[in-house]
Amino acid sequence: MPRAGRRPGQPGTRELILSTARAMFAEGGFDKTSVRSIAAAAGVDPALVHHYFGTKERLFLAVLQVPIDPAEIVSHVAAGGAREVPARLLRTFLAAWDDPVSGPAVVALLKGSFQHEWAARLLREFLITQVLRRVSAELGLEDAPLRFSLVASQVIGLATLRYVVRLEPLASAPSEVVVRAIAPTLDRYLLGPVA
């Protein structure tokens, strides 16, 4: 007889894996936490983790309740080269925020970061391992971490002001007004003098 915790398909097993993964990613970070170690801590077979969630990256996205695929987004935003990134990035984000599923998910990530240090750490891990690494690989920027954190500061601030604080006229401005106003900022953060 296997241990009760190792039975596949048991109600609550998926949630047990998720909550164990959340605690371990927050404590040890994404790179140092293996599917094997999460499975061991949850008392399940690693194959069951793969069965429910696929790869470690998918499990991490499930923990963060991020309903988008960062690899796909980064590849789409970077497709036209660095000069086109600012407008593409803003249009992609504005569309994601207007979406009834991904918009609230972004707000929830930020809200969680204000409430719990572990949630802030998960968001940080997400930005570094799922977004910055891909951006660096696609665009090959010098000073990528500084440039990326400047871009993130403006994009996160835009999200907060437009969707949470809702300060006018930025809260109701059409997407293209936002793109015209903010794209030059992101252009300088990505390619201009910042250091």
Added chain:
Amino acid sequence: MPRAGRRPGQPGTRELILSTARAMFAEGGFDKTSVRSIAAAAGVDPALVHHYFGTKERLFLAVLQVPIDPAEIVSHVAAGGAREVPARLLRTFLAAWDDPVSGPAVVALLKGSFQHEWAARLLREFLITQVLRRVSAELGLEDAPLRFSLVASQVIGLATLRYVVRLEPLASAPSEVVVRAIAPTLDRYLLGPVA
């Protein structure tokens, strides 16, 4: 005998005024809410509100638990003219965030906005009536609301990234590195083409 609620100095009177004011400012906004109406709703004499809090503006700042004087800050930041605002503003905010009293207060305002729509409304009212109006009066900018909301988006994003999400290298960068990287953004938002 006056009504119990009208007795000055009764324990809890100050807190009763504060919670009544919080609800009324959030519901009706700063301009449409008078000290007289707050006093009436709290069942106290208006003189008692003035005794505890001074002006309506001071009461509003007490509601928001903002331990700074926006009039003083705006006047200091604007003192050198519009061209000097970006660096002065960033240095002032970075110093305020590093301060053990005002730093947590700013974070608490943002955190509250993510948690409660009424808190977001109070922050909005604060930005418009206590900051934007003074900035407009001091600098006389065209398109002041759009320019102000763009500046606010970058400054709020910087606060979130540096102090809450703590993404490196922006989280630990010396103040002057932040000023060099971000001041040109604020300069364009205040004086450049944005619309």
